[in-house]
Amino acid sequence: MKTRRSDRLIDMTRYLLERPHTLVPLTFFSQRYESAKSSISEDLAIIRRTFKQRQTGILETVPGAAGGVRYIPMIGIDEANEFISEMAGRLADTDRLLPGGYVYLSDLLGTPEVLRQIGRLIATQYLDSRVDAVMTVATKGIPIAQSVSQYLNVPFVIVRRDSKVTEGSTVSVNYVSGSSDRVQKMELSKRSLRAGEGVLIVDDFMKGGGTVNGMKSLIEEFDAETVGVSVFAEGTFNGDHMVDDYTSLLKVDTVDGKEKSIHAAAGNYLQRNEDLLKELGN
Amino acid sequence: MKTRRSDRLIDMTRYLLERPHTLVPLTFFSQRYESAKSSISEDLAIIRRTFKQRQTGILETVPGAAGGVRYIPMIGIDEANEFISEMAGRLADTDRLLPGGYVYLSDLLGTPEVLRQIGRLIATQYLDSRVDAVMTVATKGIPIAQSVSQYLNVPFVIVRRDSKVTEGSTVSVNYVSGSSDRVQKMELSKRSLRAGEGVLIVDDFMKGGGTVNGMKSLIEEFDAETVGVSVFAEGTFNGDHMVDDYTSLLKVDTVDGKEKSIHAAAGNYLQRNEDLLKELGN
DSSP states (O other): OOOOHHHHHHHHHHHHHTSTTOOBOHHHHHHHTTOOHHHHHHHHHHHHHHHHHTTSEEEEEEOSTTOEEEEEEOOOHHHHHHHHHHHHHHHTOGGGEETTTEEOOTTGGGOHHHHHHHHHHHHHHTTTSOOOEEEEETTTTHHHHHHHHHHHTOOEEEEBSSOOGGGOSEEEEEEEOTTTOOEEEEEEETTSOOTTOEEEEEEEEESSSHHHHHHHHHHHHTTOEEEEEEEEEEEOOSSOOSOOSOEEEEEEEEEESSSEEEEEEEOSHHHHTHHHHHHTTO | OOOOHHHHHHHHHHHHHHSTTOOBOHHHHHHHTTOOHHHHHHHHHHHHHHHHHTTSEEEEEEOSTTOEEEEEEOOOHHHHHHHHHHHHHHHTOGGGEETTTEEOOTTGGGOHHHHHHHHHHHHHHTTTSOOOEEEEETTTTHHHHHHHHHHHTOOEEEEBSSOOGGGOSEEEEEEEOTTTOOEEEEEEETTSOOTTOEEEEEEEEESSSHHHHHHHHHHHHTTOEEEEEEEEEEEOOSSOOSOOSOEEEEEEEEEESSSEEEEEEEOSHHHHTHHHHHHTTO
């Protein structure tokens, strides 16, 4: 059945949003809607304009016989600023302060709306990098990894601190947790990564960077490559950071003594990605 | 700036898809696009028709002053059938068989495309139920809980078998793992649930149902209510099931002896939800 432009625009928008970073040939749409390629091209030009104007992302055109369109999700500078300020406000609630100076984050990291924006923010940073997989460590990093993986449309893999019979053979490494100085073990199923793959490390919280460093060693064991490190929040740490090249959306400072206080501000994400985030608005 | 219909259709589609089960007042769209309510109503009628025709979901209209529109994601019978058959085919690969008759699922449960469909399938079942939170147990249930929570647009909470300093005070229960007959402990942060909430339990795999039963007791401890139980796959179990009211997308049968075999077929999901899934097509 031949379709009307309005129906095509709605269905194409849905189709593209569900498949970020995927090249869709024009012939696919042309067959799906029984419409001429020229009409499809016009439709895509309209979608491109609206996506740009509403800061949804970029609709990239790949010319030639093997070409098509590809939707690249992005976030604009205003929405990024707004989200980070809102999160800083929500983090700075003293009710979140747990014994030992830990911060309660599970409510935020279980809210679809929050995870969606975290995923968009982090995915925007790596839109031009070759990310084949997103890696995190169980448990609290998982929702972040899953959301980023959706926006980059690549699989995510979960490193574990405990051995599980449902993972099959694993590769393990020892690592030093910076904040406690203890040597611990982490492992990943052998089937999870292949040599040469580009891996993006994400986590909910980073203090000394020991856990992230462990994941980096694990990636080396697989002869894969660390593409980047992005965390939701970093905590203040009095000591040598084991990881220096990373971005954080937020920075949290806690005091858990006689006086309790929690201070949250923007991490280095906005500063590091300013030019990129402004690009979408231009 | 007054917008054209085509721009509105694209942006409204995106806006609605990102906010399932959320009532959006017509005045919101009318202001966002500086367009008359009558034009917005016509736009929504077009979106409603396309969503229905392409089996994306239902666009519900709530009349009156406090009214608006609400997008309810659904999956149609054909797409549900197709996805479950595809998964059964992928599960029945003997390479997935692990020592002890366990099945390797981490690749599937780390693939955005697969999680998206699992989320849509399970969310469709509960579109008319009052689900306030989705619950699962760490680690492998998390991606499923997150995906379902996206489509129902409610938070998800993670039960843990190990105690963590980052969860604050917890409520714990003991439970009997049906397959091993061991008594174990699981716990959930006190802040995760409130009395009276409706909770949907999801998990990746169920054998005897001991873990699911543990989650049910935990929900009782919070004076909350179990709305339903849905798992990705159920395994064959020679013994009394501890849970009888559940749905499974798949059913897996493994033999790990001298001869190794793995057999996968559709679970009871399709049969239980046939009428509901056919509704979208009508």
